[in-house]
Amino acid sequence: MPQSDASQPLLRARGVRKIFPGTIALDGVDFSLEAGEVHALLGENGAGKSTLIKCLTGAYRRDGGDILLEGEIINPKGTIDAQAYGIGTVYQEVNLLPNLTIAENLSLGHQPTRFGMISVRDMNRRAREVLANYDLSVDVTRNLGSCSVAVQQVIAIARAVTLSGKVLILDEPTASLDSHEVGMLFDVIRSLKQRGLGIVFISHFLDQIFEISDRLTVLRNGRLVGTETTSDIDRLRLVNLMLGRELEEEIRPHGKDHTATGEPRFSFTGFGRKGSIAPFDLAIHSGEVVGVAGLLGSGRTETAEVLFGVSHHDSGVASRGEGTDLHLKSPRDAIAAGFGFCPEDRKTDGVIADLTVRENIALALQARIGWMRRIPDREQRAMANDYIRKLDIRTPDAEKPVGLLSGGNQQKVMLARWLATNPSFLILDEPTRGIDVGAHAEIIRLIEDLCAQGMSLLVISSELDELVAYSHRVIVVRDRHHVAELVGNEITTDNMVSAIAAPEKETVI
Amino acid sequence: AQTVGFSQIGSESGWRAAETTLTLQQAKDRGIDLKFADAQQKQENQIKAMRSFIAQGVDAILIAPVVATGWDSVLEEAKEAEIPVILLDRMVDSSDDLYLTAVGSDLVHEGSVAGKWLVDELAGKDCNVVELQGTTGSSPAIDRKNGFEQAIAGHDNIKLIRSQTGDFTRTKGKEVMESFLKAEDGGKNICALYAHNDDMAVGAIQAIKEAGLKPGSDILVVSIDAVPDIFQAMAAGEANATVELTPNMAGPAFDALAAYMKDGTMPPKFIQTESKLYTQADDPQAVYEQKKDLGY
Amino acid sequence: MNARLLPLVATLVIFLVAYAICYAQYPVMLSTRVIGNLLTDNAFLGIVAVGMTFVIISGGIDLSVGSVIAFSGVFIAVMLRDTALHPMAVFAMLLVLTTLFGAAMGATIHLLEMPPFIVTLAGMFLARGMAYVLSIDAVPITHDFYDQMQSMYWLMPGKGRLTLIGGLMLVVFIVGIGLAHRTRFGMNVYAVGGGANTAALMGVPLGRTTTAIYAFSGLLAGIAGIVFSIYTSAGYSLATVGVELDAIAAVVIGGTLLTGGSGFVAGTLIGVLIMGLIQTYIIFDGTLSSWWTKILIGMLLFAFIVLQKGLVWTTGKKRAAGG
Amino acid sequence: MTVMLPFLRRIMPQLITLAVIVGLISFMFPGFFTISIANGRLYGIPIDILNRGAPVALLAIGMTLVIATRGIDLSVGAVMAICGATAAWGITEGYSLAATLAMALSAGLVCGLWNGFLVAVLGIQPIVATLILMVAGRGVAQLITEGAILTFNHEGLIFFGSGSLFTVPTPVIIGVAAGALATLVVRRTALGMLIEAIGINLRASTLSGVNTRVLLIAVYMTSGLCAALAGIIAAADIRGADANNAGLWLELDAILAVVIGGTSLLGGRFSLIASLIGALIIQAVNTGILLSGFPPEFNLIIKAVIILIILILQSPTMRSVVIFFSRDPAGAGEVEKETVVP
């Protein structure tokens, strides 16, 4: 029987099992976290990382195994219990309430009260103090829903940090952060570590793992592969452990030489929308990947949304090839013109959670064909299975509701939905967010393949390395203006960073 | 001209529509400016209407109260404001110095007129009666049931075997009658139907016909209200008797009001309208012709 | 101004404009009498609408309230008729009963994961059924205490009366506003409305909150029942049919979203007053037939909702364009 | 065969419930299953249940689709009244039967269009949007009948209420035909999936190019059309249009039927057949109460208790309890919904 003594790890999982219908998500996983360490949890999409932490914090009922906090068996029945034990958690999908203010989100459940009444002034003041640590200057009385995903992510982290007395668990906290915010987060993590907290950190960014973690645990298909000390392991072996095979190629960190010439396939002149993105010119050639770089909230998503007709442009015109004007007032118009758009926020804008993988993949194509001509089941299944294979979507079969897939796999399903429509111009907003190393490489290869086949792509990404790898041109967005365009050899991380940072528009235009 | 406020319950049946039409008609004939308020079956709306009439300072108020209870305080307010109130077709159980007079029929009496007809018609023959009640809890349903039961009490040849609510509507009347027929050996067990209003009776008659029986002879039909459609059925021999509830309550009411306004003549506290029994002997077709344009 | 207050302000503006229009046509509209009536006549509706606001903010709905009011009236009347208990004691018993009834519905909704619409629909049948069983007949209440309560009012200049029940409604609104915005319970209600699962992950006690919300609505329906019984001095099992729909309409006109998560108790007060104003206007007009009354109520409801949406939308848009 | 299996599994709870209730009634009332022919028409309690259940079943078809899009249609009762009144008016004014039916059905479509416009174009929440027509619609119906019951004696129109075809009552035929047609249209085309998609995630569906606006309007129009059919049947049944009472509170029965049929009020996956069985369950309960001979003041309590029992037995929690006890960890393909226990 375990005794409570100092030699015990802070948090320990013993033989945790979790079974979903058709999937064994966790198969006897052991995991231990020491006080004062950052412990990374790694694995492919669907390996069971999120499930493990949900079991640890009682959000899921376990099917087997024990959880020990400082040597004592604990049985958290849910997040409240876990919080009472001093375990703060940021779950993978941002789990905050869009209808409450930032301050309310930060303080929900432990609001400062005076004579039994919440003191709003205190609550807001505290919120401002907390956020000051993260270099975030936002109006804390604003509704959370009006903030970008990134800001929400930071707030979720801040909330978890204030709640964690002993353990902080972060499930892919950096997926939608840029390097600046990541740096900020790491500072916070380090100071918490100093204070003796144990931190569980999940990420698909190996650089970040190597930078911040002390030890790491790798899961594969719900099984424990091993726990290692981070400094003892090299990148290649780590990838090997995760995938169970060699990764054929890593990202090439240099730009494309080829520059598209000739007639643009689509061109947009003076395109913009008051209040969200200043008018810009953009020409898209066939077989070209245009990258979009910028800080969070700089207006990258807005650019994509205006192009796709999600929000109506109020200035400018769009045309196909030389002359014909395009009418882009709604997503349907855009789709009819051959556009596709894979949005950034997959939870609210992307997946239809209760529909199956097959139906999610067929949806956009079906919508374009019209409701009368139903794609026969056989074809739908063939199409779905095809993409499940091509994109390596981890699901027992095509009939699983997509909401039950792991985050990264949902992302792939969304990609598949648009590939199925075979668009001539595909807009991808953060396509690799939350995708594991193996799949990351696959998606980049896919982007290259698609453009080799003549598809035009506009890719928004916070990962500059990635942009360098596949872009022919990179547009830099700052403060809702397109401020620079880098072509060919100019596309380097350094150039982009300086364009993003430059206060004046003196960079190459 | 005088301004009179009229708070009507609603327009839930043809009978009530006729009452409204006749009231408007009567007011127009007498040059009275009638303010009409429909309460959509809600007492609270009627109270609101009364209060608004008082605030507007009308000369008198007519009200057809949806329920007997609950009028004390608003009637007192009217009294304080010296506005005479006349009740139409239903009573309230407030003290009678709070209103000028009440015009209406006695609901219990109506039920007993129907019951008495059945007793006389049967002349001692054994008879199983089924009853279609009005909306559960409404005062006509309660009183008409009581009146009927009083009339048949002591006549052991008459047995009330089934009683369900038909909500005063044709649809429910038909549906409930269908189930009565099924439950009572295809209707062979039933000798008479008593319906709390004509609409339910009309629905039930259809159900009886569809079951292959003859309403009016295989199953006697007696109901209350005397709306035009029941006279058609009576003319066709499909219904036997109905008790009239006249929709012209406003006429006597306005007469009493005029007298009171003129020289303060106090009318009797209850002006009872006749509960006339119509049977097939009363030339139903002629009554139908006479009634059909009254806005039922 | 905070963007969140926009619907509230829009509602208020619409109410004031509508009142001004009514006043222009019938100057009596501004008399204390009409204003007093507006408060007294809608007291029970206002009280029950406060509870409904909480329920709707939490993303639920409570269809049982109309029946619970009817049940309360019958319960009080029958108890006062058949026992020698003091009305206060009967009130206490009743409030315990209706609160437990609400709590039971809330617990069912949470534990069995059933939609509130259906659970409270069954509750609606059940409560009215219980009222029937207690007494089909309307039962008058004759008790000195009731007479006292009815005669408690403040005679405003111009003969308008601010009655006990009208005042009680205002108190309930003030308490409701405090509860919604200044307590943890209130915050939890908003949180549950924003997303029940997320709220649970953030540590909101879902079961307790859901149960409490419906219990609170039951409590207020009970209080509304008491108010209604004072209003009419009777208990009647067919009373207040469809009041739940009026309450929902008032809440929605008051700017609360049925999808849950946002809304104001104060807005509901304006919503209730708007509904009352519509009715008063129709009665003052006095020329509408039964059917035109219904059609006009529908059209005005529509007009208010569209106006409010329009106001929120245009100001929201201007704000966005302005920066 | 393999295609039928998941379908059967989906409607199994509803079928069992129906069987239990029918069993209860026939236990109480042994003559239950005797069906004879009277007046060239099938005659018996089961026929009554089908016949009386037809209007709610029709409403439930439209309601299922509306609810699948995460909406609700409170106006169906009032629309029934409007369409019944239109039909009665048309026939008494001397229009031909075809013209009358066309007018009544168009009235339903127009009502649906109005609801759809409010929901899809003005973005008003469905409950409120349809509440408007629920209130005003009955007024419109009364406007047509001028408050009275507008009676008619046109055999052609009456046929829709109390006629029969091959001894089967017309309402039953209309109900079954409408159900079959709707199922066919929805499942043989992509409509079903698209409706489910917009019910689950409207924004994502719009972004995927689904014409959500048109689809929403179409769904409300379908609901209006179904209500129109039900209204014609109800009017034809009593040979008159009762603007006040036709379809009164039937919207609640229709919603109940959909919920008993297992379609979530939060939209998404739906089953028309299950809703139709749900409508029959409700009617069986109603008929059972009428046959039982209890005093009417108990009607509501009995109904409430039965409904509660049905819903509790069908609730997800109960289902997982059953799965737990049947020791079937694979859940037979059923998706276990994770309850997040706070």
Ligand SMILES: Nc1ncnc2c1ncn2[C@@H]1O[C@H](COP(=O)(O)OP(=O)(O)OP(=O)(O)O)[C@@H](O)[C@H]1O
């Ligand atoms: N509620 C659920 N019902 C059924 N299956 C589920 C459920 N949640 C997760 N799964 C399955 O369990 C497996 C593990 O999922 P999990 O979310 O833990 O993966 P992950 O390692 O976090 O992946 P990612 O990196 O993509 O976030 C996946 O195969 C997923 O499909």
Ligand SMILES: Nc1ncnc2c1ncn2[C@@H]1O[C@H](COP(=O)(O)OP(=O)(O)OP(=O)(O)O)[C@@H](O)[C@H]1O
């Ligand atoms: N660090 C920040 N501080 C304050 N506001 C921010 C911050 N980051 C984003 N925002 C706000 O979020 C809003 C939406 O940004 P949006 O997500 O559209 O931009 P983006 O360029 O697409 O960024 P990303 O896609 O990386 O999240 C902007 O109006 C911006 O004001």
Ligand SMILES: [Mg+2]
């Ligand atoms: Mg995960």
Ligand SMILES: [Mg+2]
């Ligand atoms: Mg973005």
